[in-house]
Amino acid sequence: MKLIPGVQPLPTDPGSVLQHIVSLAPGRVNLIGEHTDYNGGMVMPAALDLGLRSDLTVLGSTQGGAYVASRSSNQTLQISTQDISALADNVLQTGVERSDPVALPDELKSNWSRYVIGCFALFEATLRTRQTAKNPWHDHTLSLILDSTLPQGAGLSSSAALCISILGQLNTLSGLPLDAATLARLAMYVEHRFAGTRCGLMDQLAVLCSRADHFTKIDFLEFPVAHSFHISYAKAHEAFHNHALVIFKTGVNHSLAESAYNERRASCEAALKGLNESLGLGAHSLGELARLPRFKSIELESEYLSLLESLLASQNDSKILARRATHAMLENSRVVSAAKALSTGDVSLLNQSMRASHASLDTLYEVSCSELNVACTAVESVIRELCRVQPALALTALIGPRMTGGGFGGSTVQLVHRNLCDALLEKFSQPDNPYTRATGLLPQIFVCRPSNGFAAGLETIE
Numbered sequence: 001m002k003l004i005p006g007v008q009p010l011p012t013d014p015g016s017v018l019q020h021i022v023s024l025a026p027g028r029v030n031l032i033g034e035h036t037d038y039n040g041g042m043v044m045p046a047a048l049d050l051g052l053r054s055d056l057t058v059l060g061s062t063q064g065g066a067y068v069a070s071r072s073s074n075q076t077l078q079i080s081t082q083d084i085s086a087l088a089d090n091v092l093q094t095g096v097e098r099s100d101p102v103a104l105p106d107e108l109k110s111n112w113s114r115y116v117i118g119c120f121a122l123f124e125a126t127l128r129t130r131q132t133a134k135n136p137w138h139d140h141t142l143s144l145i146l147d148s149t150l151p152q153g154a155g156l157s158s159s160a161a162l163c164i165s166i167l168g169q170l171n172t173l174s175g176l177p178l179d180a181a182t183l184a185r186l187a188m189y190v191e192h193r194f195a196g197t198r199c200g201l202m203d204q205l206a207v208l209c210s211r212a213d214h215f216t217k218i219d220f221l222e223f224p225v226a227h228s229f230h231i232s233y234a235k236a237h238e239a240f241h242n243h244a245l246v247i248f249k250t251g252v253n254h255s256l257a258e259s260a261y262n263e264r265r266a267s268c269e270a271a272l273k274g275l276n277e278s279l280g281l282g283a284h285s286l287g288e289l290a291r292l293p294r295f296k297s298i299e300l301e302s303e304y305l306s307l308l309e310s311l312l313a314s315q316n317d318s319k320i321l322a323r324r325a326t327h328a329m330l331e332n333s334r335v336v337s338a339a340k341a342l343s344t345g346d347v348s349l350l351n352q353s354m355r356a357s358h359a360s361l362d363t364l365y366e367v368s369c370s371e372l373n374v375a376c377t378a379v380e381s382v383i384r385e386l387c388r389v390q391p392a393l394a395l396t397a398l399i400g401p402r403m404t405g406g407g408f409g410g411s412t413v414q415l416v417h418r419n420l421c422d423a424l425l426e427k428f429s430q431p432d433n434p435y436t437r438a439t440g441l442l443p444q445i446f447v448c449r450p451s452n453g454f455a456a457g458l459e460t461i462e
Contacts, residue, residue: 001077001078001079001080001083001105001108001117002077002078002107003075003076003077003078003107003108003111003113004075004076004078005074005075005076006074006075006076007069007070007071007074007075007076007145008067008069008076009067009068009069009076009143009144009145010059010067010143011059011061011063011067011141011143012063013061013063014059014060014061014141014143015059015060015061015062015140015141016059016060017057017058017059017060018058018059018060018140019057019058019173020055020056020057020058021054021055021056021057021169021172021173021456021457022053022054022055022056022456022457023053023054023056023165023168023169023172023454023455023456023457024051024052024053024054024165024454024455024456025051025052025054025161025162025164025165025168025207025453025454026047026048026049026050026051026052026161026207026210026451026452026453026454027047027048027050027051027052027150027156027157027158027161027207028045028046028047028048028156028157028160028161028203028206028207028210029045029046029048029156029245029247029404029405029411029413029448030043030044030045030202030206030404030405030413031044031045031046031215031338031354031404031413032044032331032334032335032338032353032354032357032402033045033202033331033332033334033335033338033357034331034357034361034365034367034403034404034405034406034407035264035268035327035328035331035361035365035367035406035407036200036220036287036328036331036332036335037199037200037201037202037218037220037223038198038199038200038201038220038265038268039200039220039268039285039286039287039328039329040220040221040222040223040224040284040285040286040287040288041219041220041221041285041286041287041290041328041329041331041332041335042217042218042219042220042287042332042335042336043202043217043218043220043335044215044216044217044218044234044335044338044339045202045203045206045210045215045216045218046206046210046214046215046216046245046450046451047206047207047210047216047450047451047452047453048150048156048245048247048446048448048449048450048451049448049449049451050149050150050151050156050446050448051148051149051150051161052146052147052148052149052150052158052161052162052165053146053147053148053149054144054145054146054147054165054166054169055144055145055147056142056143056144056169056173057142057143057144058136058140058141058142058173059140059141059142059143060140061140061141062139062140062141063141064080064081064137064138064139064140064141065078065079065080065081065082065083065084065137065141065142066078066079066084066120066137066141066142066143066144067141067142067143067144068113068116068144068146068166069143069144069145069146070112070146070148071145071146071147071148072146072147072148072152073111073112075112075113077113077116077117079116079117079120081137081138083117084120084121084124084135084137085124087102087117087120087121088121088122088124088125088128090102090103090121091121091122091125091193092125092128092129096122096125096126096129096186096189097185097189097227098189098193099189099192099193099198100193101192101193101194101196102118102121102193102194104117104194112162114194114195115159115162115163115166115190115191115194115195116162116166117194118163118189118190118193118194118195119163119166119167119170119186119187119190120137120166120170121194122167122186122189122190122193123135123167123170123171123178123186126178126182126186127174127177130177132174132177135170135174136170136173136174142173144166144169146162146165148161148162151249151444151446152253153252153253153409153410154247154249154253154405154410154411154444155403155404155405155406155407155409155410155411156247156405156410156411157203157206157207157405159191159195159203160187160191160203160204160206160207161207163186163187163190163191163204164183164184164187164204164207164208164454165454167183167186167187168183168208168454168456169456171183172456180208180209181227181228181229183204183208184201184204184205184208184209185201185204185227187204187207187208188200188201188204196262197261197262198261198262198265199261199406200220200223201218201220201223201229202218202220205218205229205231206218206453207453207454208453208454209231209453210450210451210452210453211233211450211452211453212449212450212451212452213235213236213449213450214233214234214235214450215233215234215235215236215339215342215450216231216233216234217231217232217233217234217335217339218230218231219231220285220287221285221287221288221291223285224284224285224288225284234339234342234343235342235343236342237342237343237344237345238345239345239346239347240342240345240347240350240399240415242396242417242418242419243396243399243415243416243417243418244415244416244417244418244421244447244448244449245413245415245447245448245449245450246413246414246415246416246421246424246445246446246447246448247404247411247412247413247445247446247448248375248379248401248411248412248413248414248428248443248444248445249410249411249443249444249445249446250371250372250375250409250410250411250412250435250439250441250443251371251439251441251442251443251444252369252371252372252408252409252410252441253409253410260366260367260408261367261406261407261408264324264365264367267317267320267321267324268286268324268325268328270315270317270321271286271308271312271315271321271322271324271325271328272285272286272289272325274311274312274314274315274318274321275289275308275311275312275325278311278312278314279311286325286328286329287328287329287332289329290328290329290330290332290333291332295329296333301326301330301360301364304326304329304330305322305323305326305364308321308322308325308326308329309322312325323363323364323365323366324364324365326360326364327360327361327364327365328365330360331357331360334353334356334357334360335353337349337350337352337353338350338353338354341353347395347396347399350399350415351398351399351400354399354400354401354402354413354414355400355401355402357402358376358400358401358402358403358412361402361403361407362403365407367403367406367407367408368403368407369407369408369409370439371409371439371441372403372407372409372410372412374434374435374438374439375401375412375435375443376400376401376402376403376412377434378428378433378434378435378438379398379401379412379414379424379435380398380401381434382424382427382428382433382434383397383398383416383420383424386420386423386424386427387420390419390420393417393419393420396417397416397417397420398414398415398416398417399414399415399416400412400413400414400415401413401414402414416447421447424445425445425447428442428443428445429442
């Protein structure tokens with residue numbers, strides 16, 4: 001198991017080409033519903049027309065194992081059948097669906113290759129538990145070339161795209177023994193066990209299950225108990241047909257495993273325990289508590305926060321726990337409002353919901369940063385300036401913005417009137433723009449559309 005420089009995806013004796021699979025795994029952006037998936041709540045992401053293309057070739061070589069080359073990193077991972085089996089043994093000792101970390105060599109610990117290694121190990125371990133046929137890399141050698149159009153560190157879930165790409169191709173090659181829900185969970189456990197990020201399941205499901213021109217509404221109420229979820233699809237009302245999905249990459253790359261992401265999740269778990277003790281309940285998540293009548297009837301954030309502070313008063317760090325829980329619980333109502341606004345064409349309500357979400361993530365969950373906040377202000381100021389030339393667009397030109405993804409850097413998401421997108425890109429491509437003046441960073445802006453999830457095609461070579 002080693003990394004070598006350059007794109008070198010072939011073994012010394014490649015043999016004949018037996019099969020070829022080409023797949024595309026998109027990135028995702030979350031319109032609203034942040035840090036709620038692991039709290040039994042609701043989210044509303046969409047897949048993007050940016051993503052990871054993977055070319056997998058099955059070679060007649062009996063060497064076994066896999067060669068995985070990344071064009072963006074200009075590196076190739078060589079991993080043997082024995083390496084994969086040993087890691088699968090490690091995973092099976094504690095159980096596949098656990099969060100126990102798996103040790104890797106130092107040079108692979110903070111590198112794209114850890115996700116690939118985790119996918120192979122967890123896929124083999126899962127097939128073993130199901131007593132499924134031998135893995136395809138045992139008798140032949142797999143050669144993969146990865147080519148991504150996703151910007152790194154933008155909070156657009158490049159790691160989920162990578163994991164779904166690898167797992168989806170292995171599943172296709174193996175005759176589709178695993179369903180979509182299982183593949184998504186395995187991709188999540190790769191994050192937990194091989195990257196150290198205790199994320200929820202939103203990113204993986206969005207990458208795998210999204211539909212073109214739709215937002216994917218996912219309810220995780222039952223996930224903490226049964227690992228199940230409910231997916232529905234929301235198509236935007238014609239009132240939004242003149243709007244484009246715009247992503248503003250701040251240039252501050254986030255690293256969730258090294259950030260306070262895991263601390264936020266631990267705070268929510270502590271808050272749930274404290275609220276259950278105070279109320280004499282046995283709720284399985286903050287999302288479940290949020291749906292109780294006593295909480296659903298509270299509309300003001302200040303009143304919500306005050307109530308949780310009183311209920312958590314006996315806990316250590318009670319005020320911090322109350323802030324974290326207030327965001328995680330109230331965010332669900334914003335997802336409901338945003339979904340309603342999308343379907344009815346209520347531009348004002350969607351705008352209000354997205355902005356309230358950003359404010360909550362900034363002040364209560366504290367996962368924004370100065371650059372994200374400046375980005376929101378800068379986009380709004382430029383749109384306002386552009387509307388002086390097109391005043392008829394002033395009321396509907398901008399919906400949002402808000403930070404998207406785990407936070408601590410990354411990107412903002414907003415809906416922008418299509419007539420203003422070219423001018424917006426032009427303005428922020430110049431150093432003399434309000435964001436660069438404030439931060440010294442030149443942003444990247446991507447104009448996208450909601451797209452289909454993972455797709456793969458299998459070709460047998462005659």
